[in-house]
Amino acid sequence: MLTTFKIIMVLSVVLYIGYIYFLYGMQKSFSDSFYRLPENRKYLFTLFIFSFAYSASVLGANIYITPAALLICGVGVARAFKDNPIMNFTHQLFAYTGILYGMYGVWVYYKMWYITVFFAIGAILLLVFREHTVVKIQSRDEYTHILWFELLAIYCIMFVLIIK
Numbered sequence: 001m002l003t004t005f006k007i008i009m010v011l012s013v014v015l016y017i018g019y020i021y022f023l024y025g026m027q028k029s030f031s032d033s034f035y036r037l038p039e040n041r042k043y044l045f046t047l048f049i050f051s052f053a054y055s056a057s058v059l060g061a062n063i064y065i066t067p068a069a070l071l072i073c074g075v076g077v078a079r080a081f082k083d084n085p086i087m088n089f090t091h092q093l094f095a096y097t098g099i100l101y102g103m104y105g106v107w108v109y110y111k112m113w114y115i116t117v118f119f120a121i122g123a124i125l126l127l128v129f130r131e132h133t134v135v136k137i138q139s140r141d142e143y144t145h146i147l148w149f150e151l152l153a154i155y156c157i158m159f160v161l162i163i164k
Contacts (some may be wrong), residue, residue, distance in 0.1 A: 006056040006162050012051035013154055016044065029092065029146040034079050042079070047118045052154065056102075059161040064105020071098030099153045106160050115156050122152045134158030 020027060024036045034045040050073055057069035076096035081091035107116040126133070130145040137144075 002059060005058045009052055009055035009059070009158060009161070012048050012055070013158065019044070021074035026121055026137060026144055027147060028137065028142050028144055030150050031075065031079070031081055031095070035082065045079055046076040049073060049079075053098075056157060058060035059164075060105070060107065062109050063158075064109045065102060065161070068098045069107060071095075071101065073096070079129070083143055099150075102157055103153070106156065110160055110164060112160055115160055119152055119156045 016030075020033045020036070024033065027033045027036065030045075030048075034042060038045060053069040053072040053076070056072075057066045059064055060069065071094045075091055075098065077085045078087050078091040078094060083087045103116045103119050106119075107113045125148050130143050132140045133143050133145040133148060135144050136142075
């Protein structure tokens, strides 16, 4: 049963990233990809977030990973974050709190402090060198450091939940 959730978690990430990259190229963040999808496919963003986060909550099933994953599910609910300031605040709050609480859980619950330190160093480096993450998106230069930050968090969490 748990193997099924590991497969769903990995497939949801690989398929969504592949789909978005193949059709639309590099995006500023996963959340920005929601706005690139046609109206009849916007549900794919929420499906991706829920597939990953729900699988993580089942695989983690502890006081740290489950709430963190449910916060990430909130990102899938508050997906239209550019439409109004309250939705933007909610989206950002759920995203950053979910990631930070999940990484805290990796340190405290799984005793894998080195994964959390790796994530923190990677995130700091992405902020320091963000000018090297510029990609042309829709005819203008955009920073993609948030996408790389999100990918780093997703891969760290997936790694821990798959090997535990």
